[in-house]
Amino acid sequence: MxxxxxxxxxxxxxxxxxxxxxxxxxxxxxxxxxxxxxxxDSTHQDLGKIKEGQTPEITWKFRNVGDKPLVVLNAQGTCxxxxxxxxxxxxxxxxxxxxxxxxxxxxxxxxxxxxxxxxTNTKGNTxxxxxxxxEVQKQ
Numbered sequence: 149m150x151x152x153x154x155x156x157x158x159x160x161x162x163x164x165x166x167x168x169x170x171x172x173x174x175x176x177x178x179x180x181x182x183x184x185x186x187x188x189d190s191t192h193q194d195l196g197k198i199k200e201g202q203t204p205e206i207t208w209k210f211r212n213v214g215d216k217p218l219v220v221l222n223a224q225g226t227c228x229x230x231x232x233x234x235x236x237x238x239x240x241x242x243x244x245x246x247x248x249x250x251x252x253x254x255x256x257x258x259x260x261x262x263x264x265x266x267x268t269n270t271k272g273n274t275x276x277x278x279x280x281x282x283e284v285q286k287q
Contacts, residue, residue, distance in 0.1 A: 177221075182271045183214025188244065195282040200253050208247045208264075208278050212239045214271070221274075222267040223247050229256060232264045253284040260284060 188209040195204055212218035217238035225232050232249040239245040249264050264278040 177269070181216050182269050183212055183216040183218045183241070185218060185268060185270045185276065186211045186213045187276075191276070191278050193280040195251075195280055197283045197285055198253055199287050200255075200257060200284050201287060202253050203250050204253075204282065206249045206251065206264075206280050209244055210239075210247070211244045212241050215241050216269070217241070218245070219269045220245070220247070220266060221269070222265075223249075224265055225249060226263045226265065229253075229260075230262050230264060232266075234266070247278060249278075249280070251280070251282060253282070256284045257286060258284060 188211055189207070191208065193206055193208075195206065198204055210218075217240055219238045220234040223232035223234035229252045230249050231252075232247060234247060235245045247264065247266055251260070251262060253260075259281065260283070261279065261281050263280075266276040266278060267274055268276065270276070
């Protein structure tokens with residue numbers, strides 16, 4: 149069974165490296181393909197007060213103001229209570245995109261300061277920090 153697992157992982161690794169998504173990732177890590185991002189929404193959002201158990205969705209809009217396709221390689225919350233979504237396709241120069249996150253407030257009473265880290269192919273800094281604050285109140 150070990151041989152089957154090794155064969156499967158080699159097979160899937162070969163398949164993955166030839167997919168367009170893998171090529172996009174490779175292109176995004178080449179500094180010659182770096183671009184510029186402009187955040188259209190504040191990178192710091194205050195959601196106010198919510199009741200425990202609610203799951204608010206937070207969005208941050210951005211625009212590719214560079215001359216190369218903008219690739220969002222990763223978008224991840226800094227804890228398990230925040231799940232982020234990123235555009236799956238590159239954002240063309242001049243076009244806009246959205247980063248979304250959902251916050252699970254169950255068991256998170258009080259003020260919560262959370263962060264989503266977005267990794268892109270952008271000049272100067274590839275890591276972008278999106279923050280939100282929310283006060284969770286007992287139902």
